[in-house]
Amino acid sequence: MILSTQTDHLFHVFPAEKALAIFAEAGFDAVDYSMFDMTGDSCPLNTVDPEAYGAKLAGAARAVGLSFNQAHAPFPSMRWGNEDYNAKIPPRVERSVRIAGALGAKVIVVHPIVVPGGGEEQKRFNCAYYRTLAGAARDYGIKIALENMWGYDSRRNYIIPNVCSFGADLAEYFDELADPEVYTVCLDLGHCGLVGEEPDAAIRALGGERLGALHVHDNNYRDDSHTLPYDFGMKMNWDAICTALGEIGYKGDFTFEADNFLPRFGADTIADAVGFMAKIGRRLIAKIEAARPARNG
Numbered sequence: 527m528i529l530s531t532q533t534d535h536l537f538h539v540f541p542a543e544k545a546l547a548i549f550a551e552a553g554f555d556a557v558d559y560s561m562f563d564m565t566g567d568s569c570p571l572n573t574v575d576p577e578a579y580g581a582k583l584a585g586a587a588r589a590v591g592l593s594f595n596q597a598h599a600p601f602p603s604m605r606w607g608n609e610d611y612n613a614k615i616p617p618r619v620e621r622s623v624r625i626a627g628a629l630g631a632k633v634i635v636v637h638p639i640v641v642p643g644g645g646e647e648q649k650r651f652n653c654a655y656y657r658t659l660a661g662a663a664r665d666y667g668i669k670i671a672l673e674n675m676w677g678y679d680s681r682r683n684y685i686i687p688n689v690c691s692f693g694a695d696l697a698e699y700f701d702e703l704a705d706p707e708v709y710t711v712c713l714d715l716g717h718c719g720l721v722g723e724e725p726d727a728a729i730r731a732l733g734g735e736r737l738g739a740l741h742v743h744d745n746n747y748r749d750d751s752h753t754l755p756y757d758f759g760m761k762m763n764w765d766a767i768c769t770a771l772g773e774i775g776y777k778g779d780f781t782f783e784a785d786n787f788l789p790r791f792g793a794d795t796i797a798d799a800v801g802f803m804a805k806i807g808r809r810l811i812a813k814i815e816a817a818r819p820a821r822n823g
Contacts, residue, residue: 527814529553529807530595531782531800534560535789539796542583547590548797553804556595557587558781559629561622564600565615571625572618580628587629595779596739597626597634603655604639616655620662627666633739633778635671635712638689638699648689653702656709663708671712671739672699674728676720676750685750687721693728700736710738714783715767719747725762726770734775741783742810754787755806768810772817780811 531554536545549557563569571579587593599622605611619636626634639655641648656670663670674696677688690696696711703709711732718725729737744760745751755764782803791799 527811528555528595528779529804529811530556530558530779531803531807532558532560532598532785534562534598535785536796536800539793543586546587546592548800550590550592551797552801553808554592554800556593556779558596558598558783559583559594559626559631560598561600561625562598564618564622567614572621574625576621576624576628580625580630584629594626594629594631595633596781597622597629597631599623599626599634599636601637602639603637606640606642616658620659623659623662623668623670624666627662627668631668633669633671633710633712635673635739635741637673638675640675640677640688644688649699649702652689652699656703660705660708669710669738670708671710672696673712673741674714674717674721676717685720685748691717691721692723693718693731696728697732697736706735710778711736712739712741713737714741714743715762716741716743716745716750716752716783719745719762720750724766726766729767729770729774729776732774734777737774737776738778740771740776740778740781742780742807743782743784743786752784752786754782754784754803755810757787764810765813768813769817772814773819775818776814780807780814782807 564571599619603619623634638652641651659670672690674690675688677686679686700711713728715725718728743752744755744757744762746759746761788799
């Protein structure tokens with residue numbers, strides 16, 4: 527199983543070539559390219575040529591023995607009722623699909639959109655939106671991944687479900703899109719418990735044919751901590767998660783989205799921290815592999 531992690535923090539601390547070298551030396555096989563900054567008008571990715579930029583960055587990764595397995599589109603994909611934002615961001619999301627495809631990524635996560643009232647209208651709107659990205663995905667041989675999301679009740683100050691929040695919701699959206707050559711599901715393991723569903727239950731609700739990617743990180747069931755599994759105070763059950771992934775025959779990669787573990791480390795120790803992340807990843811991958819059904823013969 528490929529071990530990967532997002533580029534978000536390190537690409538802000540070091541030049542891309544240096545960051546990629548740190549990931550490679552730490553023991554990662556691949557990286558997930560973060561394009562959150564594209565929501566800002568000054569982000570260079572909003573104007574680069576996708577093919578030329580992707581080829582150059584992919585070459586830098588290959589030079590140190592890495593590939594880009596996954597990517598992250600700008601977030602949020604839309605803001606309901608914000609006409610200025612919504613005039614700019616959907617074209618940038620499509621551009622991010624093209625950049626990710628040019629990098630050679632297999633999957634790009636595009637977040638579903640919260641629609642007031644939720645329900646069938648929310649599903650209809652999102653499926654129509656995802657279908658607008660199918661052409662770019664086919665052009666580059668990359669899959670669009672739906673992710674489970676959460677909302678926030680500012681009156682009562684706690685997290686609530688909103689769009690694709692549960693494994694069954696993701697399964698329903700994926701089945702409605704009905705094109706597994708273009709779409710897949712990225713289960714954010716940390717988001718599951720925040721809305722009251724254990725990650726292993728969401729994994730089993732999706733099954734091995736729908737679930738194509740992961741965002742791996744830990745939390746305390748109250749905050750979206752995005753930190754390393756087993757970090758202090760975190761509570762997710764990694765034995766149960768790994769068992770479920772093995773038992774459904776999960777075929778995708780193991781991709782950390784745990785960058786909040788890293789800012790506590792300075793430039794002189796961050797490579798050690800990234801190496802520790804890789805060791806935890808390998809430990810969890812071994813648990814997944816051990817849980818796969820035994821093959822006869």
